[in-house]
Amino acid sequence: MLIKIKNSWDLSEKDVTSEEDFFSRRDFVKAAGIMGVGSAVNLMTPALAGAYQAETPPSGKYNGSDIKDEQTVLSAITSYNNFYEFGIEKDDPSKNAHSLVTKPWNITVDGHCENPGEYAVEDLVNFNALEERIYRMRCVEAWSMVIPWVGVSLSQVIEKLKPSLSARYIYFETLEDVEQMPGQARNIIQWPYREGLRMDEAMHPLSIMAVGLYGRTLENQNGAPLRLVVPWKYGFKGVKSIVKISFVEEKPNTSWMRLAPQEYGFFANVNPAVSHPRWSQASERRIGDFRRRKTLMFNGYGEMVAGLYDGMDLRRNY
Ligand code: MTE
16 A cells, blocks of 8 residues: 655645656556566677766756756656676666566675564565655756656665664675566676665655655656665665665775775765766756756755755765
8 A cells, every 4th residue: 555645845736746657656566577588688898987977067057046847757767777797888778687686585694683584675664654755866867757656765774673782883795696678798887786875864854765656656767666865865875676785884895986086975965066976966967858947955855854964065965
């Protein structure tokens, strides 16, 4: 059952355009395992640090933030993806991710917590308490979408696991299995994909574990069966198809930090004032739009999250 709870951080209904496909909320299926055989992926060896390609801003004026936030169409959300385990082109994940078997799916929990162990996704996520959260997603590559996620607060999951005070950070890993994830045959990044949050970020009510979008079970290319969504951070923090959660004392060394620490930091807060070394972050292209719009500090969620970073130099802690 999907329960829709409106919260102040949702984009308001009048600010989003309903997608025609957005219909079957009540029919939300608990978990759908899609099985199949992946096609072979023929990747060119990418320049490692250059794996992200920013879109070049066209000349001319930016659209201002007065532009309405329209919900991105479902077909774009499920066909324009970053999921390097299935290839580096935007349409590779939708073509190749059918080889991922998402049912059954277990998550290993370890580290500083009272309830470590092996959890089925249904034991970790309360499917009777699903909420819809319509969030902006800003990729570090300077494109963005508005996505109606379905999930639970990450804090609900964490409370179940009862971390101790020694847990200062939470760490996540994606599945590593080249049979199911053919893109892992190439060392695009050091597999498995790794991400992390400071515990106060993880406990913030905006942080969610998503299991669906547009009222449907997540497609594999979007990170089935469960992924992280932290809307004030660049999209790469949203680790997909999670198989491991650890409560740790030290700041985790995440995938993109390992690959290019001068380009990708641990915090990765959306910040139009801090350029990526190879492109500006001042504007973005909303998928479906032609013109660019200004990027908002903390992706527009500053009122709710800026306090997490009081006293921190956000230029140094990018
Ligand atoms: N998670 C894994 N495991 N592998 C990835 O390549 N890409 C990240 C993030 N999570 C990625 C990942 C990036 S760069 C972005 S922008 C978002 O997923 C994209 O999510 P979407 O494809 O569902 O829009």
